[in-house]
Amino acid sequence: xxxxxxxxxxxxxxxxxxxxxxxxxxxxxxxxxxxxxxxxxxxxxxxxxxxxxxxxxxxxxxxxxxxxxxxxxxxxxxxxxxxxxxxxxxxxxxxxxxxxxxxxxxxxxxxxxxxxxxxxxxxxxxxxxxxxxxxxxxxxxxxxxxxxxxxxxxxxxxxxxxxxxxxxxxxxxxxxxxxxxxxxxxxxxxxxxxxxxxxxxxxxxxxxxxxxxxxxx
Amino acid sequence: xxxxxxxxxxxxxxxxxxxxxxxxxxxxxxxxxxxxxxxxxxxxxxxxxxxxxxxxxxxxxxxxxxxxxxxxxxxxxxxxxxxxxxxxxxxxxxxxxxxxxxxxxxxxxxxxxxxxxxxxxxxxxxxxxxxxxxxxxxxxxxxxxxxxxxxxxxxxxxxxxxxxxxxxxxxxxxxxxxxxxxxxxxxxxxxxxxxxxxxxxxxxxxxxxxxxxxxxxxxxxxxxxxxxxxxxxxxxxxxx
Ligand SMILES: Nc1ncnc2c1ncn2[C@@H]1O[C@H](COP(=O)(O)OP(=O)(O)O)[C@@H](O)[C@H]1O
Ligand SMILES: [Mg+2]
Numbered sequence: 001x002x003x004x005x006x007x008x009x010x011x012x013x014x015x016x017x018x019x020x021x022x023x024x025x026x027x028x029x030x031x032x033x034x035x036x037x038x039x040x041x042x043x044x045x046x047x048x049x050x051x052x053x054x055x056x057x058x059x060x061x062x063x064x065x066x067x068x069x070x071x072x073x074x075x076x077x078x079x080x081x082x083x084x085x086x087x088x089x090x091x092x093x094x095x096x097x098x099x100x101x102x103x104x105x106x107x108x109x110x111x112x113x114x115x116x117x118x119x120x121x122x123x124x125x126x127x128x129x130x131x132x133x134x135x136x137x138x139x140x141x142x143x144x145x146x147x148x149x150x151x152x153x154x155x156x157x158x159x160x161x162x163x164x165x166x167x168x169x170x171x172x173x174x175x176x177x178x179x180x181x182x183x184x185x186x187x188x189x190x191x192x193x194x195x196x197x198x199x200x201x202x203x204x205x206x207x208x209x210x211x212x213x214x215x216x217x
Numbered sequence: 218x219x220x221x222x223x224x225x226x227x228x229x230x231x232x233x234x235x236x237x238x239x240x241x242x243x244x245x246x247x248x249x250x251x252x253x254x255x256x257x258x259x260x261x262x263x264x265x266x267x268x269x270x271x272x273x274x275x276x277x278x279x280x281x282x283x284x285x286x287x288x289x290x291x292x293x294x295x296x297x298x299x300x301x302x303x304x305x306x307x308x309x310x311x312x313x314x315x316x317x318x319x320x321x322x323x324x325x326x327x328x329x330x331x332x333x334x335x336x337x338x339x340x341x342x343x344x345x346x347x348x349x350x351x352x353x354x355x356x357x358x359x360x361x362x363x364x365x366x367x368x369x370x371x372x373x374x375x376x377x378x379x380x381x382x383x384x385x386x387x388x389x390x391x392x393x394x395x396x397x398x399x400x401x402x403x404x405x406x407x408x409x410x411x412x413x414x415x416x417x418x419x420x421x422x423x424x425x426x427x428x429x430x431x432x433x434x435x436x437x438x439x440x441x442x443x444x445x446x447x448x449x450x451x452x453x454x455x456x457x
Contacts, residue, residue: 120304120363123265124318124370125293134321138308213308 004186010177011190017173018194024090024169025156025198031095032155033148036102043103044110061100067161069093074165090162098155105147109140142213149206153199170194218242218278219264219374219407225272226259233259235429236273241374241407246400248416248437249409251426252452257409258301260426261376264407265289265296277374294322297367301379303359305351312338312347315366323370330369337365341395357388361395368399375399377408411456417441425449 039058043051061069073093077084084092113136121131163172174191178184219241226234233256241247249257262268264275266282266289275282280292306314315334319325325333338344341361351359360380367375377396381389393415400406400419410416416423416437423440425433427448433440444450 114302114304116300116302117304117306119267120300120366121306121318123267123293123296123298124366125290125322126318127290130321134317135306139306142308 004183005181006177006183006186010181010187014170014173014177014187014190014194017168017170018198020087020167021156021159021170022198024087024094024159024162024167025152027091028094028098028155028159029152031091032098032102035095035099037106039099039103040106040110043107058100058103061097066094066097066158067164069097070161070165086162086165086167089165090159090167094155094158094162097158098151101151102148105144105151106140108147109142109144110136112143113139145209146206149202152202156199156202157195218276219405220276221260221264221273222275223273224260224263224270224275226256226263226268226270233429234263234270237429237431238273239424239431239434241405243373243405244403245421246404246406246408246419248420248423249407249426250411250413250416250423250441250452250456251432252455255426256429257426258378261298261378261407261409264376265293265298290322294370295373296376297364297370297372297374298376299360299363299367299378299380301382303351303356303363303383305354305359305362307351310348310350311343311354311362314351314362315369318366319369333369334365337368338362340368340398341365342391355388356384357391360384360392364392364395364399373405375404375406377406377410379409379411381410381412413441413453413456425452427452 039054043054046054070090070093073089074086077089117135117139118131121135122128126134159169160171162169163175168176170191174187178187181187221237221239224234224237225232233254235256237256237260239247249260251257259268263270264277264282266287270283274284277292277296280287282289282292305311306317309317312331312334315337316327316330319330319333320327323330335344335347338347341364343358343361343365346354346358346362351362354362363380364375380396381392384392389412393412396406396408396415397419408416408420418437420437422434423437424431425440425444425446425448427446432446433444433449439445440449441453444453
């Protein structure tokens with residue numbers, strides 16, 4: 001009924017590509033989130049003479065297209081003489097890019113906590129630290145989480161750009177398979193399904209948490 | 218005893234408290250009335266050290282609030298304050314809101330804090346709302362929760378900053394009733410309010426603030442009943 005030259009080997013090849021995409025996403029989101037939390041915290045308390053230059057650097061990271069950042073970093077590495085693999089470069093560049101966005105998400109969450117709420121915490125005798133840990137972070141988390149989920153899903157799709165520095169991730173692996181089988185429609189549908197399967201759990205997790213918190217509001 | 222001596226407080230160039238002196242004895246209820254922007258809220262925040270002062274001093278039970286070595290976090294355990302804006306911790310249930318400071322600041326066990334919180338919430342009439350989240354409370358209930366939250370620290374003093382100003386008129390009564398109850402229990406209170414009738418009823422003394430100074434202070438029959446200063450008369454006419 002349905003003729004295809006697609007073989008198990010092709011599928012396995014694409015699964016490996018998906019694994020690479022996931023691995024890059026994982027490290028980029030992990031690194032970017034840790035760095036983003038640190039920088040976001042710093043930005044929410046730092047004086048302007050730290051905030052202004054830091055903000056400018058992050059602006060650059062957010063506004064220069066990711067593709068250019070990948071290619072630049074990959075070529076710079078040979079000039080500077082670091083012997084990082086393209087995979088490492090991809091993770092590092094994407095982590096910085098993620099951090100640039102995550103910083104603003106974290107900062108926005110913290111600044112969304114009303115001053116009056118924090119004043120109430122301090123007036124009960126809570127220290128600055130206790131106010132942060134018990135009041136500011138939990139409220140900020142609720143504000144930041146939907147944005148963070150969106151960022152993570154975006155980063156997962158952005159991993160497809162690393163094919164330009166010679167990494168065989170999901171999209172690149174599918175292109176290779178297409179070249180062989182000449183069945184772009186079927187292969188691309190499979191790729192789409194893969195991306196969906198990778199994104200869905202994260203989107204679900206976000207929706208679940210949001211729902212649980214909304215029930216309290 | 219709270220002793221305020223010649224306190225001056227500025228925000229940048231703007232001096233908003235210009236040499237205020239008054240004292241509040243144990244068990245006394247002092248109401249502070251006056252126009253908006255006259256420095257009433259600022260003075261309250263100076264009393265528990267939320268705001269620094271530029272001149273003068275404030276002593277609470279002999280402790281100089283703004284002295285270098287003063288442990289403000291410790292001092293604030295004894296001074297409860299409730300603000301005009303409702304500021305529940307939205308991520309915590311009502312009872313958790315009240316338990317938080319006793320647990321974290323006083324280091325009480327969960328069960329101990331729970332017992333205190335439940336007792337205080339029942340006291341302000343929220344015994345049915347323990348597990349509810351603040352967003353499901355009316356403004357009046359939120360303010361009573363804020364009062365219970367402050368009371369859970371077993372403070373010696375309670376400061377109220379226009380706690381009914383942001384409420385719908387029909388919710389004002391329940392909050393005033395709670396404050397009336399506290400005063401009848403002998404709580405020492407400074408009450409900033411626009412509810413003149415309430416101030417007259419519960420206060421031992423009333424202070425009228427005008428542009429950063431106390432223009433008139435004395436028993437309510439005097440300051441509200443037969444004010445001597447032109448500004449006091451004008452103000453009372455505008456709010457009555
Ligand atoms: N954090 C602040 N920074 C600058 N100015 C302030 C601040 N808080 C209050 N003020 C100013 O101080 C004055 C007194 O304010 P406030 O104490 O809130 O008056 P009241 O409570 O009597 O209405 C006002 O002019 C107000 O604008
Ligand atoms: Mg005020």
